[in-house]
Amino acid sequence: MHSVAEKASFSIGYPFATDFNYEELHSLLRYPLFNLGDPFMESNYGVNSFTMEREVIGFFADLFQAPKDNYSGYITSGGSESNLYGLYMARELYPDAIVYYSSESHYSIPKSIRLLSMKSIEIGSNQNGEINYNDLFSAIEQNRHLPAIIVANIGSTMTEAKDDISKIKNIVQSLLVESHYIHCDAALAGAYLPLLEGAPKFDFSAGADSIACSGHKFIGSPIPCGVIVVKKDNKEHLSHYISYIESIDSTITGTRNGLSSVFLWYAIKHFGKEGLLKRASECISLAKYTHQTLLENNIDSYYNENAITVLFEKPSGVLCQKWQLATKSGYCHLICMPGISKGQIDAFLEDFLNEKKSNKANS
Ligand SMILES: Cc1ncc(COP(=O)(O)O)c(C=O)c1O
Numbered sequence: 623m624h625s626v627a628e629k630a631s632f633s634i635g636y637p638f639a640t641d642f643n644y645e646e647l648h649s650l651l652r653y654p655l656f657n658l659g660d661p662f663m664e665s666n667y668g669v670n671s672f673t674m675e676r677e678v679i680g681f682f683a684d685l686f687q688a689p690k691d692n693y694s695g696y697i698t699s700g701g702s703e704s705n706l707y708g709l710y711m712a713r714e715l716y717p718d719a720i721v722y723y724s725s726e727s728h729y730s731i732p733k734s735i736r737l738l739s740m741k742s743i744e745i746g747s748n749q750n751g752e753i754n755y756n757d758l759f760s761a762i763e764q765n766r767h768l769p770a771i772i773v774a775n776i777g778s779t780m781t782e783a784k785d786d787i788s789k790i791k792n793i794v795q796s797l798l799v800e801s802h803y804i805h806c807d808a809a810l811a812g813a814y815l816p817l818l819e820g821a822p823k824f825d826f827s828a829g830a831d832s833i834a835c836s837g838h839k840f841i842g843s844p845i846p847c848g849v850i851v852v853k854k855d856n857k858e859h860l861s862h863y864i865s866y867i868e869s870i871d872s873t874i875t876g877t878r879n880g881l882s883s884v885f886l887w888y889a890i891k892h893f894g895k896e897g898l899l900k901r902a903s904e905c906i907s908l909a910k911y912t913h914q915t916l917l918e919n920n921i922d923s924y925y926n927e928n929a930i931t932v933l934f935e936k937p938s939g940v941l942c943q944k945w946q947l948a949t950k951s952g953y954c955h956l957i958c959m960p961g962i963s964k965g966q967i968d969a970f971l972e973d974f975l976n977e978k979k980s981n982k983a984n985s
Pocket of ligand 1 (some may be wrong): 637847
């Protein structure tokens with residue numbers, strides 16, 4: 623246990639909030655709290671947390687401006703399953719479609735495409751991590767006779783870049799693509815971006831058909847979990863009545879853990895939208911401070927607006943391991959998640975700057 627706490631104090635590279643406390647829910651660990659099948663229909667198995675699961679889905683549906691009388695979804699095992707479900711739904715609607723996704727998409731996107739045996743085209747991205755709209759236009763133009771499924775990154779993994787849904791919509795409309803589906807991967811930013819004033823819109827009113835979000839990222843949970851919000855009428859295509867559970871099965875896994883729904887419900891009640899916004903504002907301030915300090919010390923660093931992620935040139939392997947920094951092409955990022963203190967950031971910066979100094983002295 624000591625080593626877990628020690629490692630947690632140096633964890634600044636992955637998007638997991640640490641400021642949660644679910645100890646009050648401890649007694650639930652004595653029950654096989656499992657959710658079987660669709661949360662919007664009671665099943666024969668009663669030891670579940672469907673009521674809370676529905677409330678959580680309702681909260682996110684509201685955040686994502688989903689049609690009030692036409693939304694559905696469920697609590698998944700994480701952002702990856704949420705992405706798989708979004709693409710599964712899109713494929714059931716448009717079996718001949720091509721999936722367009724960016725080179726900055728999370729690896730769960732190409733993995734889901736492989737699992738679902740879908741046709742796909744990877745589109746290049748701009749320097750900030752956003753999809754290249756010209757390349758997207760050309761790729762769709764060449765296949766305009768086929769339905770288009772577009773995955774928009776609403777916070778890419780490395781730089782937290784947001785693809786512009788209105789530009790994507792304009793592309794499919796200008797090319798007169800008859801059928802299209804937009805899935806938004808908002809694994810990290812989905813739980814706070816809609817709360818920020820002036821932030822880009824990626825919700826259902828802006829054209830999304832499904833939105834994936836992780837639960838253990840910005841909200842925070844000791845068990846990985848996620849949220850998927852879809853349009854209810856689209857769900858009919860993948861709903862099957864299962865007599866064994868006396869319910870509709872429209873989800874990917876069988877027995878789902880019921881604790882995640884309770885954790886997310888508890889966090890949403892605890893923070894409310896105001897509390898989530900306050901946490902996001904604090905994280906954004908810390909990210910801006912980190913970016914500025916890196917620049918002031920002549921370290922190549924990049925920051926996207928409204929993000930809590932800072933990209934910068936990668937330090938040594940020793941420091942990447944100590945601070946658990948994920949790297950890609952000579953760069954790494956740190957993510958100012960709720961629970962990370964300025965003290966931790968300063969301690970990392972001190973390590974990094976000392977390393978830079980000693981490298982310079984030895985060169
Ligand atoms: C953009 C994006 N999508 C999806 C995921 C996958 O989420 P999870 O780890 O919850 O499966 C991640 C994880 O980092 C991510 O950054």
